Amino acid sequence: MRKNLSRLVLKGVVGFLIGLAVWGGLSVPYTRLLASLSETVVRLDERPPVTSITPQGTLMMVDRSDFPPSPSSVRLGVESTDITFNFILLTTLFAASSRALSDRNVFGFAGAALALVFVHVAAVVSFVKAYYALSFGPWSTLHYGFVGRHFWGVAPYFYSVVGVYGFAIALWWLFRPAPQSPPKQPVHARRTRRASQRVRA
Amino acid sequence: MGIETPRKPGLLFVARFLAALIVFYVVSALGPVNDHVVVPFTELVVSASAFLLRSVHQPIDVVGTVIRSPHFALDVRNGCNGVEAMMVLAAAMLAFPATLRSRLAGLLAGSAAIQILNLVRVGSLVWLGEHHREFFDFVHVGVWQSIVILAAVSMFVFWSWKFAEKPLAARS
Numbered sequence: 001m002r003k004n005l006s007r008l009v010l011k012g013v014v015g016f017l018i019g020l021a022v023w024g025g026l027s028v029p030y031t032r033l034l035a036s037l038s039e040t041v042v043r044l045d046e047r048p049p050v051t052s053i054t055p056q057g058t059l060m061m062v063d064r065s066d067f068p069p070s071p072s073s074v075r076l077g078v079e080s081t082d083i084t085f086n087f088i089l090l091t092t093l094f095a096a097s098s099r100a101l102s103d104r105n106v107f108g109f110a111g112a113a114l115a116l117v118f119v120h121v122a123a124v125v126s127f128v129k130a131y132y133a134l135s136f137g138p139w140s141t142l143h144y145g146f147v148g149r150h151f152w153g154v155a156p157y158f159y160s161v162v163g164v165y166g167f168a169i170a171l172w173w174l175f176r177p178a179p180q181s182p183p184k185q186p187v188h189a190r191r192t193r194r195a196s197q198r199v200r201a
Numbered sequence: 202m203g204i205e206t207p208r209k210p211g212l213l214f215v216a217r218f219l220a221a222l223i224v225f226y227v228v229s230a231l232g233p234v235n236d237h238v239v240v241p242f243t244e245l246v247v248s249a250s251a252f253l254l255r256s257v258h259q260p261i262d263v264v265g266t267v268i269r270s271p272h273f274a275l276d277v278r279n280g281c282n283g284v285e286a287m288m289v290l291a292a293a294m295l296a297f298p299a300t301l302r303s304r305l306a307g308l309l310a311g312s313a314a315i316q317i318l319n320l321v322r323v324g325s326l327v328w329l330g331e332h333h334r335e336f337f338d339f340v341h342v343g344v345w346q347s348i349v350i351l352a353a354v355s356m357f358v359f360w361s362w363k364f365a366e367k368p369l370a371a372r373s
Contacts, residue, residue, distance in 0.1 A: 012351070016347065016351070019347075020343055020344065020347075023343060024339065024343060081342055081343070082342060085342050085343055085346060085347065086347075088343060088347045089347050089350055089351060089354075092347065092351055093351075093354065154227075154230070157230070158223065158226050160280060161226060161279050161280050161285050162222050162225070162226050162285050162288050162289060163222070163226075165285065165286075165289050165350045166218065166219055166222045166289060166292070167219075169218070169289065169293070169350075169354060170215045170218060170219055173211075173214060173215055173218075174211065174212070174215055
């Protein structure tokens with residue numbers, strides 16, 4: 001038990017370090033991808049499309065072409081690393097598995113990581129929508145109803161405080177390989193045993 | 202063995218877990234709860250961290266939820282007070298089939314462990330901000346946030362192995 005636990009912790013530490021290195025190393029290119037995907041999703045709801053999300057390092061700057069920029073206007077900048085660091089958590093959880101490199105675990109991790117991209121896009125969209133729903137006074141009131149303003153007002157903060165962890169844990173739970181149950185007895189063996197019991201009776 | 206709980210309730214567990222997280226978040230975000238429970242608790246965390254740092258001869262000053270060293274100040278907010286990890290732990294324990302008694306015991310022990318770890322987190326971040334500011338953001342976001350939540354997940358998995366299944370096994 002203790003030996004298994006040590007191996008588990010060691011695998012977890014290795015997974016954590018790999019996750020940290022990948023997250024740190026790919027943050028800038030991933031921010032570009034995230035900005036592009038999020039911009040596409042936000043524009044689905046716009047006629048004509050007016051939102052642009054421009055990556056600057058790990059920061060995503062949000063602008064609207066129908067609002068003329070002025071020197072005094074405040075722009076929204078969404079820091080991508082605050083949204084994406086749950087990748088480290090996901091990597092560690094999958095690495096701390098008895099068969100970390102088995103096909104089932106690797107494919108499970110790939111599926112969960114792909115699903116996490118959708119979660120990240122949804123998180124960026126929630127930050128943009130919260131900005132639109134709460135920051136433009138009468139314009140916001142005109143375009144977002146009572147429920148919309150409150151929903152978008154809460155969503156990004158929920159993600160920042162607990163959702164960022166909760167979604168990674170939920171994806172790990174859903175995509176990890178199920179614990180292996182003991183192999184079933186072959187049918188003919190069970191029949192033989194029942195038959196011998198009948199004979200004895 | 203691996204991080205594998207004895208059974209895999211799958212979607213039902215995830216649905217309960219996320220629903221519990223939403224409820225906990227909404228309750229903690231309510232104005233009166235935030236002002237009269239979360240903020241005083243955060244001040245307590247900050248005072249305890251300051252005590253820890255003073256014990257290793259760091260000159261530390263505390264104002265509310267702000268902890269200050271000579272060249273650095275850290276405002277401890279939601280997300281850095283350990284409450285988020287306690288919410289994750291509580292939501293997972295609530296979502297998993299177990300008795301009320303084992304849930305309460307697990308939550309009390311787990312929350313205490315999370316808060317001890319969180320004191321180390323806040324203390325180390327203040328020290329890092331004072332002496333190695335260039336590493337602060339990376340360690341703050343990438344390292345400590347993951348470690349505290351991984352600790353919560355590990356405690357949940359350990360609890361589900363050791364305690365949560367016992368009453369179910371005894372019933373069969």
